[in-house]
Amino acid sequence: MAEERDSRVAREGRRRIGDPFVRGVARLPANVRTKLLIAFVGTALLLVAVGLLGQRVLGQSNDRVASVGPLQERAVQYSRLQAEAEHLRGVLSANVAKEFSIGWKDSALPQIRGTYSLAVDLFAVDAADRIGARTAPDRLLFTPPLKDQKILDGIKNTAEKLSTLLLEEVIPVYGDRTTISNEDRDLREEMLPLRADAEQLATDLHQRAADLADGTRAEVEELIARNASSFASSRALFIGVAAGAIVLALLLGFVLSWSVIGPIQNIDTRLAAIASGDFSGRVEVQNRDELGALGANVNRMNDELRRLYNELEEASQHKSEFLANMSHELRTPLNAIIGFSQVLRDEMVGSVNEKQAEYLDDIISSGNHLLSLINDVLDLSKVEAGQVELEVHPFSLREALERGVVMVRERATEDGVRVAFVADPEVDVVAGDERRIKQVIFNLLSNAVKFTPAGGEVDVSATRANGEVRVSVADTGPGIAPEDRERIFEEFQQSETGVGLREGTGLGLALSKRYVELHGGRIWVESELGRGSTFTFALPARSSTS
Amino acid sequence: MTGERILVVEDNEKNMKLFRDVLVATGYRTLEATTGGEAVDMASEHTPDLVLMDIQLPDLDGVEALRRLRADERTATIPVLALTAQAMRGDRERFLAEGFDGYVSKPVNVRELIGIVRQHCEGRLG
Numbered sequence: 001m002a003e004e005r006d007s008r009v010a011r012e013g014r015r016r017i018g019d020p021f022v023r024g025v026a027r028l029p030a031n032v033r034t035k036l037l038i039a040f041v042g043t044a045l046l047l048v049a050v051g052l053l054g055q056r057v058l059g060q061s062n063d064r065v066a067s068v069g070p071l072q073e074r075a076v077q078y079s080r081l082q083a084e085a086e087h088l089r090g091v092l093s094a095n096v097a098k099e100f101s102i103g104w105k106d107s108a109l110p111q112i113r114g115t116y117s118l119a120v121d122l123f124a125v126d127a128a129d130r131i132g133a134r135t136a137p138d139r140l141l142f143t144p145p146l147k148d149q150k151i152l153d154g155i156k157n158t159a160e161k162l163s164t165l166l167l168e169e170v171i172p173v174y175g176d177r178t179t180i181s182n183e184d185r186d187l188r189e190e191m192l193p194l195r196a197d198a199e200q201l202a203t204d205l206h207q208r209a210a211d212l213a214d215g216t217r218a219e220v221e222e223l224i225a226r227n228a229s230s231f232a233s234s235r236a237l238f239i240g241v242a243a244g245a246i247v248l249a250l251l252l253g254f255v256l257s258w259s260v261i262g263p264i265q266n267i268d269t270r271l272a273a274i275a276s277g278d279f280s281g282r283v284e285v286q287n288r289d290e291l292g293a294l295g296a297n298v299n300r301m302n303d304e305l306r307r308l309y310n311e312l313e314e315a316s317q318h319k320s321e322f323l324a325n326m327s328h329e330l331r332t333p334l335n336a337i338i339g340f341s342q343v344l345r346d347e348m349v350g351s352v353n354e355k356q357a358e359y360l361d362d363i364i365s366s367g368n369h370l371l372s373l374i375n376d377v378l379d380l381s382k383v384e385a386g387q388v389e390l391e392v393h394p395f396s397l398r399e400a401l402e403r404g405v406v407m408v409r410e411r412a413t414e415d416g417v418r419v420a421f422v423a424d425p426e427v428d429v430v431a432g433d434e435r436r437i438k439q440v441i442f443n444l445l446s447n448a449v450k451f452t453p454a455g456g457e458v459d460v461s462a463t464r465a466n467g468e469v470r471v472s473v474a475d476t477g478p479g480i481a482p483e484d485r486e487r488i489f490e491e492f493q494q495s496e497t498g499v500g501l502r503e504g505t506g507l508g509l510a511l512s513k514r515y516v517e518l519h520g521g522r523i524w525v526e527s528e529l530g531r532g533s534t535f536t537f538a539l540p541a542r543s544s545t546s
Numbered sequence: 547m548t549g550e551r552i553l554v555v556e557d558n559e560k561n562m563k564l565f566r567d568v569l570v571a572t573g574y575r576t577l578e579a580t581t582g583g584e585a586v587d588m589a590s591e592h593t594p595d596l597v598l599m600d601i602q603l604p605d606l607d608g609v610e611a612l613r614r615l616r617a618d619e620r621t622a623t624i625p626v627l628a629l630t631a632q633a634m635r636g637d638r639e640r641f642l643a644e645g646f647d648g649y650v651s652k653p654v655n656v657r658e659l660i661g662i663v664r665q666h667c668e669g670r671l672g
Contacts, residue, residue: 323634324632324634327632327633327634328602328631328632329631331631331633331651331652331653332558332561332631332652333560334652334653335558335561335631335652335653336560336564337653338653338654338655339561339564339565339568339653339656340564342655342656342657343564343567343568343571343656346656346657348567348571349571367653371653378634
């Protein structure tokens with residue numbers, strides 16, 4: 001027993017969650033509803049936080065993508081500017097003899113090699129003006145940042161200077177000519193420094209435009225690279241936070257559910273033990289919530305049940321002792337009453353006359369009646385107190401019936417009553433308390449013989465059907481009135497005819513009913529007034545009630 | 547009638563009178579004790595042929611008295627019958643297991659009692 005208890009304690013111990021978090025949550029002085037609410041709100045807040053973070057990451061990414069667009073637009077514009085500046089420089093260079101001759105070396109027009117052309121220079125003026133105009137914000141279609149603006153201003157100035165130089169100094173050199181050929185040496189002499197200046201300006205212009213375009217392109221590339229890396233880190237942050245939130249939510253759920261389930265399991269184990277009659281343990285619930293209260297109540301219930309159980313056991317013990325004492329105290333004077341009567345009746349101390357002998361017989365039979373009453377009352381008290389434990393063993397019901405028949409046959413024959421016994425071949429061994437079943441059989445048989453008038457008969461039969469064994473005792477006695485058929489199974493309740501007969505304790509059928517029912521069986525009577533009665537009891541074929 | 551001596555241990559005066567008269571009328575001689583202690587003393591002093599032992603007694607109960615009789619070699623072989631009003635279910639088996647040679651419940655049937663006494667006295671002689 002103790003060992004069993006130890007193992008149970010160990011089992012309960014294993015179920016107790018050792019996790020300090022779980023214990024911590026369990027000990028929180030808040031009710032389960034609040035804890036659940038906090039857990040749900042916590043989980044929801046985590047979700048909201050993850051959502052907000054996601055939105056922010058997405059927004060930043062969007063902003064970065066949006067900022068790339070205008071920058072690219074600027075880069076395109078600046079590239080055009082650069083292309084035009086390059087073109088301008090090319091045009092001007094082409095109009096310088098040396099370069100012109102190189103540039104046109106393979107030309108199909110060798111005759112114009114080394115010739116300055118007014119048309120080309122006018123074209124260059126046009127190009128310079130266009131470049132200047134192109135730096136204006138309304139042409140750019142955006143407002144350039146300050147650092148760009150400075151360069152753009154420089155470009156514009158340079159373009160204007162170039163334009164002015166060409167218009168006011170280079171083109172007047174042409175006079176009314178459209179070209180200046182290699183032969184016009186004077187004019188060329190005059191033109192040369194001017195052209196060098198113009199070319200310098202064009203180169204400068206190109207350089208500025210190139211700086212601007214390159215710088216912006218680099219900016220675009222850098223921005224894209226920065227976007228890529230910040231997207232990667234945002235994504236990592238988002239994933240990290242989301243994973244953390246999931247883990248946190250799971251942990252929250254785990255801790256909370258174990259802080260609830262653990263105590264419930266402990267309480268359940270204790271209740272199962274209580275249900276099986278073990279009041280020795282206590283349930284340990286550390287929760288300071290409804291479950292803690294439940295655990296405390298289970299403990300109180302356990303203690304109260306144990307107290308009541310002990311009281312009951314004590315009361316039952318007292319009752320047993322009382323019954324034993326009563327039996328002893330009643331039997332002691334009865335011993336003298338019956339004993340002395342027998343001494344007198346057997347004429348051991350002198351002869352008695354007929355009348356005296358009759359009275360002595362009456363004393364003896366009344367004494368014996370009192371004795372059987374004592375026995376029956378004790379038996380019944382034990383049944384009522386639940387102290388009867390059936391000693392269930394397989395025994396031969398057929399033999400028990402045969403013996404019962406033999407026991408009553410002597411008296412039956414004296415009274416002129418025939419007793420017949422028929423049993424199905426299948427009726428033999430049943431499981432039950434042999435002594436008590438025999439008591440039932442004897443009670444029914446002696447009742448039947450007692451109530452059957454001379455010339456009548458008692459038929460005993462045993463059958464087996466529907467998983468039960470039935471024993472019927474039919475007599476040809478006076479029968480039992482319908483209103484008495486239930487009553488006769490109660491204590492001290494006899495039928496009208498039974499009261500007429502002075503025999504019987506009035507407890508036999510009550511006891512028989514208790515014993516049959518303890519076996520999980522039933523007992524009943526069928527009767528017809530003036531014809532006779534049939535008492536039947538049925539036992540489960542496998543009557544193992546223990 | 548061989549006149550065996552039977553020690554009757556009985557604390558109830560009327561029952562003692564009954565047993566004494568029945569046994570004497572049947573031809574036995576009786577010794578009488580009303581307590582367990584007295585019974586043990588008398589048995590070792592007189593070594594009766596049979597002891598009829600009540601169980602519920604003022605000092606030593608019948609079971610304890612039986613143990614003492616058995617422990618003393620002078621009285622160890624004397625047959626002892628339990629003669630008791632303790633007649634609840636299982637009592638017979640209990641007393642036989644304690645070592646009594648027989649069990650008679652009260653109220654006794656006088657003829658049965660005589661029969662049992664006779665049986666034990668003859669058994670002892672034979």
